Amino acid sequence: MHHYFTVPLTLFLLIAVQFSGHAQQNESEKDAFFIRSIYDEALLRGQAYDWLEYLCTDIGPRLSGSPNAAAAVEYVKQVLDTMGMDTVYLQPCLVPHWDRGEAEQVRIVNSEKMGTVELKGLSLGNSLGTGSMGITAEVIEVQSLKEVDDLGPAQIAGKIVFYNRPLDKTKLNTFSAYGGAVDQRGLGAAQAAKHGAVAVLVRSMTTRDDDVPHTGSLIYQEGVEPIPAIAISTNDANLLSRLSKEEVVKVFMRNTSRMLSPKISYNVVGEITGSKYPDEILLVGGHLDSWDVGQGAHDDGAGCVQAMDVVHVLRSLNYRPQRTLRCVLFMNEENGQGGALAYRDSSFANNEYHLGAIESDRGGFTPRGFTCDADNSVFEGKFKKMAPWIDLLSPYGLEFKKGGSGADISRLKPQKGMLFGFEPDSQRYFDYHHTPIDTFDAVNERELELGSAAMTSLIFLLDKYGLE
Amino acid sequence: MHHYFTVPLTLFLLIAVQFSGHAQQNESEKDAFFIRSIYDEALLRGQAYDWLEYLCTDIGPRLSGSPNAAAAVEYVKQVLDTMGMDTVYLQPCLVPHWDRGEAEQVRIVNSEKMGTVELKGLSLGNSLGTGSMGITAEVIEVQSLKEVDDLGPAQIAGKIVFYNRPLDKTKLNTFSAYGGAVDQRGLGAAQAAKHGAVAVLVRSMTTRDDDVPHTGSLIYQEGVEPIPAIAISTNDANLLSRLSKEEVVKVFMRNTSRMLSPKISYNVVGEITGSKYPDEILLVGGHLDSWDVGQGAHDDGAGCVQAMDVVHVLRSLNYRPQRTLRCVLFMNEENGQGGALAYRDSSFANNEYHLGAIESDRGGFTPRGFTCDADNSVFEGKFKKMAPWIDLLSPYGLEFKKGGSGADISRLKPQKGMLFGFEPDSQRYFDYHHTPIDTFDAVNERELELGSAAMTSLIFLLDKYGLE
Numbered sequence: 054m055h056h057y058f059t060v061p062l063t064l065f066l067l068i069a070v071q072f073s074g075h076a077q078q079n080e081s082e083k084d085a086f087f088i089r090s091i092y093d094e095a096l097l098r099g100q101a102y103d104w105l106e107y108l109c110t111d112i113g114p115r116l117s118g119s120p121n122a123a124a125a126v127e128y129v130k131q132v133l134d135t136m137g138m139d140t141v142y143l144q145p146c147l148v149p150h151w152d153r154g155e156a157e158q159v160r161i162v163n164s165e166k167m168g169t170v171e172l173k174g175l176s177l178g179n180s181l182g183t184g185s186m187g188i189t190a191e192v193i194e195v196q197s198l199k200e201v202d203d204l205g206p207a208q209i210a211g212k213i214v215f216y217n218r219p220l221d222k223t224k225l226n227t228f229s230a231y232g233g234a235v236d237q238r239g240l241g242a243a244q245a246a247k248h249g250a251v252a253v254l255v256r257s258m259t260t261r262d263d264d265v266p267h268t269g270s271l272i273y274q275e276g277v278e279p280i281p282a283i284a285i286s287t288n289d290a291n292l293l294s295r296l297s298k299e300e301v302v303k304v305f306m307r308n309t310s311r312m313l314s315p316k317i318s319y320n321v322v323g324e325i326t327g328s329k330y331p332d333e334i335l336l337v338g339g340h341l342d343s344w345d346v347g348q349g350a351h352d353d354g355a356g357c358v359q360a361m362d363v364v365h366v367l368r369s370l371n372y373r374p375q376r377t378l379r380c381v382l383f384m385n386e387e388n389g390q391g392g393a394l395a396y397r398d399s400s401f402a403n404n405e406y407h408l409g410a411i412e413s414d415r416g417g418f419t420p421r422g423f424t425c426d427a428d429n430s431v432f433e434g435k436f437k438k439m440a441p442w443i444d445l446l447s448p449y450g451l452e453f454k455k456g457g458s459g460a461d462i463s464r465l466k467p468q469k470g471m472l473f474g475f476e477p478d479s480q481r482y483f484d485y486h487h488t489p490i491d492t493f494d495a496v497n498e499r500e501l502e503l504g505s506a507a508m509t510s511l512i513f514l515l516d517k518y519g520l521e
Numbered sequence: 522m523h524h525y526f527t528v529p530l531t532l533f534l535l536i537a538v539q540f541s542g543h544a545q546q547n548e549s550e551k552d553a554f555f556i557r558s559i560y561d562e563a564l565l566r567g568q569a570y571d572w573l574e575y576l577c578t579d580i581g582p583r584l585s586g587s588p589n590a591a592a593a594v595e596y597v598k599q600v601l602d603t604m605g606m607d608t609v610y611l612q613p614c615l616v617p618h619w620d621r622g623e624a625e626q627v628r629i630v631n632s633e634k635m636g637t638v639e640l641k642g643l644s645l646g647n648s649l650g651t652g653s654m655g656i657t658a659e660v661i662e663v664q665s666l667k668e669v670d671d672l673g674p675a676q677i678a679g680k681i682v683f684y685n686r687p688l689d690k691t692k693l694n695t696f697s698a699y700g701g702a703v704d705q706r707g708l709g710a711a712q713a714a715k716h717g718a719v720a721v722l723v724r725s726m727t728t729r730d731d732d733v734p735h736t737g738s739l740i741y742q743e744g745v746e747p748i749p750a751i752a753i754s755t756n757d758a759n760l761l762s763r764l765s766k767e768e769v770v771k772v773f774m775r776n777t778s779r780m781l782s783p784k785i786s787y788n789v790v791g792e793i794t795g796s797k798y799p800d801e802i803l804l805v806g807g808h809l810d811s812w813d814v815g816q817g818a819h820d821d822g823a824g825c826v827q828a829m830d831v832v833h834v835l836r837s838l839n840y841r842p843q844r845t846l847r848c849v850l851f852m853n854e855e856n857g858q859g860g861a862l863a864y865r866d867s868s869f870a871n872n873e874y875h876l877g878a879i880e881s882d883r884g885g886f887t888p889r890g891f892t893c894d895a896d897n898s899v900f901e902g903k904f905k906k907m908a909p910w911i912d913l914l915s916p917y918g919l920e921f922k923k924g925g926s927g928a929d930i931s932r933l934k935p936q937k938g939m940l941f942g943f944e945p946d947s948q949r950y951f952d953y954h955h956t957p958i959d960t961f962d963a964v965n966e967r968e969l970e971l972g973s974a975a976m977t978s979l980i981f982l983l984d985k986y987g988l989e
Contacts, residue, residue, distance in 0.1 A: 093691045222967070223561045225917060260967060419887070419946050421918075449693060450889075478887050478946060480967045499690070499728060499948045 084445055084517070087370075088510045092449065094366045095506035101358040102498045104132060105417075108358065109348035109493035116345040117385040118150030118316040125341050126319050129357065129382050133323035136364050138380075140326075143319035146395035148385040150316045151179055153345055154309030157283055159254070162189060162303045164296060172289040174254075175266040176310040177238060177282040178344065178388045179273070183252065187307030188213070188281070190251050194297050198236060198244045210249030213304055216241045217256045217294050219287070220483070227260050227479040228415065231486075234258060235269075242282040243274035252306055253282040256290035259483045264288050267487045268344050270388045281308055320392045321382040323364060327516075329375040335515050336379045336410035337363045337508055340386035340461055347491035351482065354493075355417030355501055356475070357382050362505035363512055374516045376408060383461040386414070390460060397464040409515040411473040411508050412459030416485070417496045418477035420449070420507040424456030426463070426472045435471045435520045442514050451507055471520055475508055552913055552985070555838075556978045560917065562834045563974035569826040570966045572600060573885075576826065577816035577961035584813040585853040586618030586784040593809050594787050597825065597850050601791035604832050606848075608794075611787035614863035616853040618784045619647055621813055622777030625751055627722070630657060630771045632764060640757040642722075643734040643814065644778040645706060645750040646856045647741070651720065655775030656681070656749070658719050662765050666704060666712045678717030681772055684709045685724045685762050687755070688951070695728050695947040696883065699954075702726060703737075710750040711742035720774055721750040724758035727951045732756050736812050737955045738856045749776055788860045789850040791832060795984075797843040803983050804847045804878035805831045805976055808854035808929055815959035819950065822961075823885030823969055824943070825850050830973035831980055842984045844876060851929040854882065858928060865932040877983040879941040879976050880927030884953070885964045886945035888917070888975040892924030894931070894940045903939045903988045910982050919975055939988055943976055 095101075108115075108125060115122040126143065133141040159174035161167065176182075190211060195201055196218040201209060216237035220230035235258055242253045257267035266286045273279040283306055285293070296302050321341065327333060339356025343349020364380050384392035400407070411423070427435055432455075439453055446452070457463065458472035466472060477500070485491040563569075576583075576593060583590040594611065601609040627642035629635065644650075658679060663669055664686045669677060684705035688698035703726055710721045725735035732754045741747040751774055753761070764770050789809065795801060807824025811817020832848050852860035868875070879891070895903055900923075907921055914920070925931065926940035934940060945968070953959040 092693070096690045222564045225560070225971075227967075419948050480887050480971070481965050484965070497949050497952070499695075503693075503948070 081445070087513060088445055090370055091366055091509045091513065092506045094369050095362065095502045095509065096499065098369065099362050099502040099505050100365050101362040101501050101505050104358040104361060105350065105354050105496060105501065106493055108354045109350045114345045114347060114349055115341060115343045116151070117148040117318060117342045117388060117391070118313070119345065122318060122342050122384065126321055129321045129341065129361065132361060133321065133380065136323065136368055138323045138325050138364065141323040144322055144395055144399065145317055145319055146384055146391040147315050148318045148391040149179070149389045150313040151388060152311055152313055154182060154311060158187065158305065158307040159283055159285055160305045161293065161296065162305050164302060165300050167296060170292070172293065173264055173266050173286045174283040174306070175268040175346065176308045177255065177284055178268055178270040179312065180242070180271055180282045180308065180310050181279050182309045182311055183281045183307050185309065187305055188252050189303055189305045192254070192293065192297055192302045192304050194294055198240060201244050201248060206248045209245060212250055213252045213254055213306065214241070214245035214250045215254045215293060217290050219256060220258065220260050222260055227483050230260055231258055231483060238269050238284065239272055242271050242280055243277050246277045246280045250280060252280050254304065254306070255282060255284045257284045257287050259287060259486065261484050262287050262291065265488050265490055268346060269487045281306070283308060318384045318391070320384050320396055323380045325374055325378045327376040328373055331377050332406060333376040333408040333519065334379055334405055335374070335376050335512055336381055336407055336462065337512060338381035338383055338461060339413045340383040340392070342385050342387055344387055344487050346489040348493055350491050350493050350496050351416035351485050352487065352491055353386065353414045355496055355504070356413030359413045359417070359501065359505045359508055363509045366505060366509045372513070376516050378512065378516070386460055393461040393464060400465065405468065407465045407468050407470040408520055409471050409473065410458070410462040410465055411475055411511060412462045413475040413504065413508060414459050415475065415479065416477055416482040417501040417504055418481060419500045420451060420504050421476050421478055422452035422454065423511060424458065424474040424476055425453050426456065426458045426466070428466055428469045431469045438520050445514070446510060449507060449510070473511065475504060477504060549913070555981060556913055558838055559834055559977045559981065560974045562837050563830065563970045563977065564967065566837060567830050567970040567973050568833050569830040569969050569973050572826040572829060573818065573822050573964060573969065574961055576822045577818045582813045582815060582817055583809060583811045584619070585616035585786060585810045585856060585859070586781070587813065590786060590810055590852065594789055597789050597809065597829065600829060601789065601848065604791065604836055606791045606793050606832065609791040612790055612863055612867065613785055613787055614852055614859040615783050616786045616859040617647070617857045618781040619856060620779055620781055622650060622779060626655065626773065626775040627751055627753055628773045629761065629764065630773050632770060633768050635764060638760070640761065641732055641734050641754045642751040642774070643736040644776045645723065645752055646736055646738040646812065647780065648710070648739060648750045648776065648778045649747050650777045650779055651749045651775050653777065655773055656720050657771055657773045660722070660761065660765055660770045660772050662762055666708060669712050669716060674716045677713060680718055681720045681722055681774065682709070682713035682718045683722040683761060685758050687724060688726065688728050690728055695951050698728055699726055699951060706737050706752065707740055710739050710748055711745050714745045714748045718748060720748050722772065723750060723752045725752045725755050726954070727755060729952050730755050730759065733956050733958055735955045736814060749774070751776060786852045786859070788852050788864055791848045793842055793846045795844040796841055799845050800874060801844040801876040801987065802847055802873055803842070803844050803980055804849055804875055804930065805980060806849035806851055806929060807881045808851040808860070810853050810855055812855055812955050814957045816961055818959050818961050818964050819884035819953050820955065820959055821854065821882045823964055823972070824881030827881050827885070827969065827973045827976055831977045834973060834977045840981070844984050846980065846984070854929055861929040861932060868933065873936065875933045875936050875938040876988055877939050877941065878926070878930040878933055879943055879979060880930045881943040881972065881976060882927050882929070883943065883947065884945055884950040885969040885972055886949060887968045888919060888972050889944050889946055890920035890922065891979060892926065892942040892944055893921050894924065894926045894934070896934055896937045899937045906988050913982070914978060917975060917978070941979065943972060945972060
């Protein structure tokens with residue numbers, strides 16, 4: 054346990070000049086200077102990109118319960134252990150263990166116009182399998198959950214329901230487009246099963262027209278038979294839709310996905326105890342698990358290594374936090390949030406107060422700012438308190454706005470601190486989200502590092518000024 | 522020549538509702554509505570991405586004087602011809618015709634520590650060749666043009682001067698980093714030749730550490746012997762620098778680049794005559810030529826197709842400009858600006874007035890706004906006039922700031938209109954700039970389309986309100 058880090062020489066000289074030449078220098082200039090040094094450190098000597106390369110290319114995809122997820126837990130614990138924090142520990146949590154099984158098959162069978170057509174599909178996460186012989190049935194296209202209710206068993210029973218409502222491309226923020234369509238993926242199978250459907254196909258949740266299927270979790274409903282669900286690429290969804298307007302289309306689908314027994318896994322937590330206000334916790338975090346395809350680079354390797362780099366950058370600048378700084382790499386955000394639940398339970402059991410928490414889970418793209426969320430009773434007061442910080446952050450293209458924080462930290466809201474969602478440029482995110490192409494090379498080093506710097510800067514301000 | 526375009530039904534209904542339900546609706550609401558319809562059109566039915574695919578993958582790189590450049594002229598003229606403009610024409614210009622020749626060779630020769638090491642190099646544009654047997658000489662590393670003067674002929678003569686000052690990664694805007702280093706590429710060969718150097722190696726102009734060499738133009742100086750110049754990748758520059766600190770390093774370099782006779786080429790110009798103020802010209806443009814490696818996707822296929830899409834989007838929305846709208850695809854921005862000079866000469870000869878001109882030549886990334894430049898005598902007045910537009914543009918992430926416009930339009934400044942540089946996010950631009958990896962797949966469809974929409978929105982406001 055040591056906090057006596059060396060100060061880089063140039064920084065030392067600058068600080069010396071600062072204090073000798075400007076005895077009257079105000080706090081805002083000092084803050085601007087420190088934030089500038091945060092950016093310099095992240096851009097010149099940040100570690101996020103190297104750590105991400107290891108997570109993505111040496112370890113690979115990290116689905117909860119998998120050996121890779123365990124390897125990722127071990128790796129980031131080792132990295133945090135090198136940082137001279139006061140404590141680094143594993144926080145146990147129970148996670149589902151889903152297995153995709155063999156490569157999915159989705160095939161239009163004996164179309165009059167097109168013969169046999171293979172479609173690119175990926176089982177939705179948590180989906181059960183079709184049985185080893187697969188399922189062949191007539192396809193019925195719908196645009197919404199409600200339409201399934203409207204059609205009812207007479208139209209739905211025995212069929213494969215094909216959810217095909219696209220993301221709205223005119224939304225400037227692609228997360229809004231995603232939010233407007235994702236009910237089909239999450240709830241579509243249960244809804245269709247209620248009316249006797251035998252399986253579900255879902256248009257992939259992306260703003261692109263391409264050949265890449267996107268997985269992601271579904272939720273079955275108690276008392277409703279679980280039926281298999283596979284996402285198909287948007288190009289294939291367009292093809293299937295066109296064809297099914299011209300003729301009765303039958304599809305063969307086969308997957309061997311299954312849910313195994315839950316497993317014990319871990320959140321990885323590193324902590325520096327606050328020198329002055331140890332009971333006021335500042336959290337930075339991302340989630341360590343990913344889907345089992347691709348490398349989980351943007352989702353959410355990027356968020357993990359950025360959160361870790363917050364600690365690294367502050368350490369390199371010899372910054373000793375007044376408040377307790379906690380870096381949390383959550384397990385199982387994707388399909389159960391076992392890690393978030395364990396963290397919440399522990400935090401409330403210990404009567405903790407998270408003054409501020411930042412989650413990075415929207416990709417490693419150029420930073421735009423932070424969405425801010427808090428209990429209604431405290432939001433306005435805390436939000437106003439941050440207003441003067443804008444002058445310090447806007448030179449880096451950052452802004453604060455009202456909005457949700459993130460799946461792993463939002464349950465801390467009753468503690469009445471401020472919850473932040475780190476917000477990067479959203480245009481490319483759903484090109485990669487939950488796909489085989491969410492790989493290391495899709496992340497740009499500078500963009501990633503600017504995110505580390507943005508998060509570090511906000512942590513610095515929260516630590517220095519608090520929110521009371 | 523026809524301007525009777527059909528209005529999409531949904532837009533027609535919205536307009537009908539707008540006029541019937543809100544007789545009192547103010548101009549600002551109408552403007553917001555129209556700008557929203559511009560974005561919808563660009564995101565849902567924009568043509569930029571398809572055109573860019575053709576330019577990049579069917580035509581390919583488009584160096585001035587090459588058959589591909591001629592094919593690109595023909596292609597965009599054909600596209601503009603389909604748009605019902607009042608006139609589409611080719612404007613002749615004289616362009617240099619440089620030829621890279623055979624694949625470059627750059628090799629560390631018989632290093633004591635490392636033996637023979639191949640380096641990844643690309644001749645700088647306009648460079649002459651080494652002669653067919655190549656050049657072998659001792660390397661001397663320098664950080665600046667001035668250092669070459671300081672060292673003088675005693676140190677420089679007979680050697681290969683290696684310019685190795687990196688781009689400053691701490692600059693938030695990568696164009697600032699580029700601007701701080703590019704004198705080495707542009708003027709380094711002439712400077713070294715003055716002191717008797719036999720050739721020049723230049724560290725590639727990129728913020729990345731990678732294996733990709735970046736070409737780009739150099740300028741020889743009258744009365745100074747032209748010596749060959751090759752850019753090497755930043756990884757190779759780092760290697761060469763390390764090695765030359767430990768031993769005397771000799772490099773063999775060979776290129777067969779040469780300057781051929783100038784050729785006639787063309788700017789492509791499409792124009793819609795203003796219905797009310799035909800003498801006030803609004804220009805949107807990019808440059809059609811590119812370097813001879815890669816596909817010129819971000820530089821500047823993106824700018825060309827965005828400028829063309831401004832016309833397409835306004836046409837689709839049945840918008841008839843009051844002022845003259847001119848779409849100009851310039852030739853030869855990269856190595857001579859023959860197109861820009863021809864355009865300027867013609868414009869001044871005809872006593873034209875460009876009320877506003879927008880150049881897109883900083884890549885097809887997510888839009889951030891526009892840099893604004895005008896003659897000092899008029900800048901403040903015109904800039905103030907635009908201030909109310911910010912409320913209309915900031916919902917789309919756009920802002921105005923003072924700054925240069927672009928190489929192809931900046932010569933119009935004496936006409937005392939406002940010159941705009943379209944400004945996208947800059948973080949990734951110098952990953953691709955002037956390289957073999959500036960290809961179609963590096964451009965994101967949504968980001969490209971948002972740029973078309975941003976430019977169209979500004980043209981709409983300039984056309985509706987002018988700048989007086």
